[in-house]
Amino acid sequence: MVNLGIIGCGYWGPNLIRNFNGLADSNMLICCDKDVNRLKRIKGLYPNIETTTEPATLFEDPRLDAIGIATPVFTHYKLARAALLNGKHVFVEKPITHSFETCLSLIEIAKNMDRVLMVGHTFEYTAAVSKIKEIINSGGIGVPLYISSVRLNLGLFQPDINVCWDLAPHDISIITYLLDQVPESVNCQGKSHYKKGIEDVATMTLNYKNGVIAFIHTSWLDPNKNRKTTVVGSKKMLVYDDVEQQEKIKVFDKGVDAPPYYDTYGDFQFSYRYGDIYSPRLEDYEPLGKQCEHFIDCIKQGLQPLTDGYNGLRVVSVLEAASKSLRSGGESVPVYYPYDHEKVLQPHAFQNTGTDG
Ligand SMILES: NC(=O)c1ccc[n+]([C@@H]2O[C@H](COP(=O)([O-])OP(=O)(O)OC[C@H]3O[C@@H](n4cnc5c(N)ncnc54)[C@H](O)[C@@H]3O)[C@@H](O)[C@H]2O)c1
Structure with a gap:
């Protein structure tokens, strides 16, 4: 106990x-x-x-x-x-x-x-994010080209932190987990409409060493609750809609094929692929329960949590760079993370096997 x-x-x-x-x-x-x-x-x-x-x-x-x-x-x-x-x-x-x-x-x-030191990056314990990781790792969508994530709603306004520090930790932790790397630099722009100095809407661009780019849009000032992450790969595209009850993930066999070479304007034709859409089955459990169980397991078995202190540090490093960029009107700011930016997952990484019910 x-x-x-x-x-x-x-x-x-x-x-x-x-x-x-x-x-x-x-x-x-x-x-x-x-x-x-x-x-x-x-x-x-x-x-x-x-x-x-x-x-x-x-x-x-x-x-x-x-x-x-x-x-x-x-x-x-x-x-x-x-x-x-x-x-x-x-x-x-x-x-x-x-x-x-x-x-x-x-x-x-x-x-x-x-x-044990563990941070509550709850989405890393969801069946949906584990499934997306599995799909990406198996080459199911090809090479990831870009990720776009939105987290919008009306409120909850926070008195002491802006919308980036409140909502974007979820997106940053999900994207870091999926790509297994820390961005090299961040651009961030935002606006405070109600409380001076506390931005209620913001967009962040994360630039990665291998050319992947990610966009995060957060807002406390939107009519709809929207929590959607799109991962565009070289072969397929995937949409994760966390508000959706039944089919949270949809994989689209859609893509673009560019001609390998062309001589004339007439030869230059992109071909667009509109194939099947499928929704993988997800295990049904409460992510927070899984996260709490993992904390207890780590204490009992002396393991390093999936979302350990370094996992927390990676998210804070990105947020700090985003804050600096925000103050400079959106300039590119390097992410200060003096460890390996790539292959960030720990050796004792949590295996999300899921549970039914
Ligand atoms: N993982 C998630 O999905 C998720 C969702 C919401 C909030 N959070 C996080 O949970 C934390 C709390 O957020 P919240 O929305 O519950 O805030 P909140 O303001 O509703 O609650 C914070 C509580 O802490 C109490 N408190 C403050 N300082 C204290 C102190 N020194 N000693 C004892 N009590 C103290 C306050 O009285 C208040 O009841 C934040 O870090 C937030 O980012 C995580």
Whole structure:
């Protein structure tokens, strides 16, 4: 049994509490929030879980093996650091911290304390993203040419971070996982319409060494909830629509063949291919449950999580470059990631075998 505490019981924290509470190998002992009304709600749902307004109560609790953190981004570093230094395994919501330095510091502390550090890049635990990875790796769509990702909705406006730091971590983590590399540079443009300095709409371009390009469009100011990722390959094209209930992934046997050479304008003819569309079957499970289970497994078996500290660092590196680009009006900014930009997956990478139900 892994004894667990959660700090932050706002919008997202209760989802972690529900999932950890439902796992056979974890024991949700205590929850913390500085807002007592949040704690009352948790107590109403789970009368056996203890509550406190003081994070230190969790750090000093000798019964606890691990702490999950679902508080606003600027509090992550301080809370995660204290938890690690008190010998707890730590799970932190995305983005792992607000800067490269703070993230690296957590990685080093976790290493020195021999504790698991994991970030909540939930989409890497979805059946859909695992399936897309499988399709790409098997050459099913040919060589990836570009990826385009949109994550739009009306709200939720955040008071302290812009839309890039709020929504794009999901897209960056998905794209990094799929391409298995970190972009060399980023261009980012955005606009704040409601709160000065906090962009509510933005577009990001990620430029990769091997010529692949990726676009991410995020917005809190859109009439529709839209979560769609398109992967265009040299042979086929794939669309992942996370809002879709039944057929989340569609693979299109569509493409363009250019003539190998041409002498005259008349010879120059692209041929367009309009073939079949198929939707692969996906395992049916809650990704958050899979992610929580993976955290517990890593603690019990001493494994490195799929979404470990470096995985968090890669996303923060891209976000930092995007922030610099945003301030410069969209100039290209190199991504500072002083490790291998390619082959980023860890040797103990999680195998998503999926579960039914
Ligand atoms: N993985 C996902 O899909 C996903 C989805 C939504 C949010 N998140 C992440 O979850 C985290 C929290 O987001 P949210 O939307 O739940 O925010 P929120 O503002 O709704 O909740 C945060 C809670 O933390 C509490 N809190 C703040 N500082 C605290 C402190 N020092 N000690 C104790 N409690 C404190 C607040 O009172 C609040 O109840 C963020 O990192 C966010 O990016 C992840």
